[in-house]
Amino acid sequence: MHSSAWQPLDHGDAPVVEIHGLWTVFAGDSGEQVVHRDLALRIERGEILSLVGGSGTGKTVLLRQILGLEHPTRGEVRVLGVPPAALSAKGAAVVGMLFQHGALFSAFNVLDNIAFPLRELKRLPEDLVRDAALVKLQMVGLGPEHAHKMPADLSGGMVKRVALARALIMDPPLLLLDEPTAGLDPAASDSFCELLRGLHRELGLTVVMVTHDLDTLLDLSTRIAVLADQKVIVAGPAEEVIRFDHPFIHDYFLGSRGRRALLALDEHRRRS
Amino acid sequence: MLTDRRDDASPRVERAQAQEHGPWAPRGRWTALAFSSPRQWAALEKSLDEAVSPQAGGSTAWDLRGIEALDHIGAQLLWNHWGRAWPAQIELTPSQKAVLDQVASYSAAPPEAPQASFAEEMRRHFAKGPVLLRLAREVLTLVGQLTFDLVKLARAPHRGPWRDLSGHLYQMGTTALPITALVGLLIGVVLAYLTSNQLRNYGAEAFIVNILGLSLIRELGPVLAAVLVAGRSGSAITAQIGVMRVTEELDAMRVMGIPHGFRLVMPRVLALAIAMPLISMWTSIAALAGGMLAADSTLDISPVFFIQQLPRAVPFSNIVLAVAKSAVFGILIALIACHHGMRVEPNTESLGRGTTASVVTSITMVILVDALFAVLFRGIGFSIGG
Numbered sequence: 001m002h003s004s005a006w007q008p009l010d011h012g013d014a015p016v017v018e019i020h021g022l023w024t025v026f027a028g029d030s031g032e033q034v035v036h037r038d039l040a041l042r043i044e045r046g047e048i049l050s051l052v053g054g055s056g057t058g059k060t061v062l063l064r065q066i067l068g069l070e071h072p073t074r075g076e077v078r079v080l081g082v083p084p085a086a087l088s089a090k091g092a093a094v095v096g097m098l099f100q101h102g103a104l105f106s107a108f109n110v111l112d113n114i115a116f117p118l119r120e121l122k123r124l125p126e127d128l129v130r131d132a133a134l135v136k137l138q139m140v141g142l143g144p145e146h147a148h149k150m151p152a153d154l155s156g157g158m159v160k161r162v163a164l165a166r167a168l169i170m171d172p173p174l175l176l177l178d179e180p181t182a183g184l185d186p187a188a189s190d191s192f193c194e195l196l197r198g199l200h201r202e203l204g205l206t207v208v209m210v211t212h213d214l215d216t217l218l219d220l221s222t223r224i225a226v227l228a229d230q231k232v233i234v235a236g237p238a239e240e241v242i243r244f245d246h247p248f249i250h251d252y253f254l255g256s257r258g259r260r261a262l263l264a265l266d267e268h269r270r271r272s
Numbered sequence: 273m274l275t276d277r278r279d280d281a282s283p284r285v286e287r288a289q290a291q292e293h294g295p296w297a298p299r300g301r302w303t304a305l306a307f308s309s310p311r312q313w314a315a316l317e318k319s320l321d322e323a324v325s326p327q328a329g330g331s332t333a334w335d336l337r338g339i340e341a342l343d344h345i346g347a348q349l350l351w352n353h354w355g356r357a358w359p360a361q362i363e364l365t366p367s368q369k370a371v372l373d374q375v376a377s378y379s380a381a382p383p384e385a386p387q388a389s390f391a392e393e394m395r396r397h398f399a400k401g402p403v404l405l406r407l408a409r410e411v412l413t414l415v416g417q418l419t420f421d422l423v424k425l426a427r428a429p430h431r432g433p434w435r436d437l438s439g440h441l442y443q444m445g446t447t448a449l450p451i452t453a454l455v456g457l458l459i460g461v462v463l464a465y466l467t468s469n470q471l472r473n474y475g476a477e478a479f480i481v482n483i484l485g486l487s488l489i490r491e492l493g494p495v496l497a498a499v500l501v502a503g504r505s506g507s508a509i510t511a512q513i514g515v516m517r518v519t520e521e522l523d524a525m526r527v528m529g530i531p532h533g534f535r536l537v538m539p540r541v542l543a544l545a546i547a548m549p550l551i552s553m554w555t556s557i558a559a560l561a562g563g564m565l566a567a568d569s570t571l572d573i574s575p576v577f578f579i580q581q582l583p584r585a586v587p588f589s590n591i592v593l594a595v596a597k598s599a600v601f602g603i604l605i606a607l608i609a610c611h612h613g614m615r616v617e618p619n620t621e622s623l624g625r626g627t628t629a630s631v632v633t634s635i636t637m638v639i640l641v642d643a644l645f646a647v648l649f650r651g652i653g654f655s656i657g658g
Contacts, residue, residue, distance in 0.1 A: 093305040106619035132348045138378040152619050170304035171343035
């Protein structure tokens, strides 16, 4: 049993993430605040699922619960068939996380940041680690000339790319993204989406992301899960979600910004 | 069944069809996750060593179709093993080719770490200007800005940051009372024990009041309190302002037209200038109490005698000197801490360096300035005739 942590992650057709009966209650000064009430969600292999919801509906909390950084008050979260806490032994090999502000280690340069999870294994030869980090650096669209820069010298878009390279260094089957395009200009957002789509295709990743960017949302996701009233009110492809009758969805997708994004998406689909 | 499968999945290199000169056939899962198992990695390294690289005259034919899973790390391992070139003969699936192609195209020579030449280093060093000159300019800016801010406060006292001041007074003053009292008390006890032995030899027991009174009130109290406050509040000030720099709060203040000097530096300097003399007196009192207890137990000098004798042994000018000295210490500690805080760069390392530098500099300055005071006021505060 002791070697179970090193067994291949062969979980068959089981969902990558399975959540049911999840309750999250925060005890504050002003009494208890229920964030999730009996929430259920399944994420299948190969999906790009976007979590959508108003501010304070617990999207990031849910992401952190999938990562095992926070524990739900009640209920169960299973990632690749095991509780998230059991995954921590395998760490970066199973789940990659792109934090909203990158969370690069400011004391290391770009290459050392990307190589960090591999180097921590303390087993692989140094040239392999360095080469693997360089490959990932170039896969996210940055040249080898950036390898020796410090995080403080990078632009916002570059920080996100380096953080993505670090999240992907061990080719994890599951990638979590917290606001991947927040703070990027439209051109950088587009190329970041293109990059994510390409990586998703090449690596066969399952992606879960939290985003407020309607363009990213409609452009990338194969499924959208809407958090409202403390639970997932609907989860499905964009067309299905938009037809769902709920005041939040109405305001979110059918406001002027939403209409614009949907129109652009339709045109894009018709052309391609 | 389970063990069978696990053995099958471990990455390794075999001869295809177990022939003597058949192509090398890697099998199992060539993934980062598999490599992270110590046992599997050791086995893989051994079997890779056997599969001699093409350059070393080994077989040049490889058959990758037996690999269960190949990720970028696995592909990189193979690619590096092949000496960064395709083997002469290779059989592989399209998806494996895609991964290997990517690794092959991106396996650039690692860029050299930039290393500045000697001339460059020299130029950079001298571009900063002489260290002393730079330091003098920084000190001048700091003190000058503080003076301007104090003038501004004196002109319009009702617009001063009084709430900040009272908060800092509590944080740096009130909360420092327990620790300074404890340290002072213990130092007083230790000092009294040490001197009482010597004094007994000469039969000069009564002089313990003079020795303790002068040394504690005039020197040890203020310096001890200043060192403790430099460690406590100096580091806190640097870290606070440093984090404000990292999170761009300082820039936000500047944009709103709120000057840093007036809102951040001056209240802290004023708070420590007020709190420091009080803490120093408090430390001295605690130390004297400790010394009094120790004198009572070792030399049979009663607390009543001690208290009666103290004013005669220690003229009042010593207290004035100690208070003035402490106020200067407080101003120094706050200024140095603010200065280092403002210079923190937006990374974690710089924050740590700044905090260390702040504490070390302020303790050194406290001791230097204390020596200066000792020399300047050497004729003041000693009772004539002992």
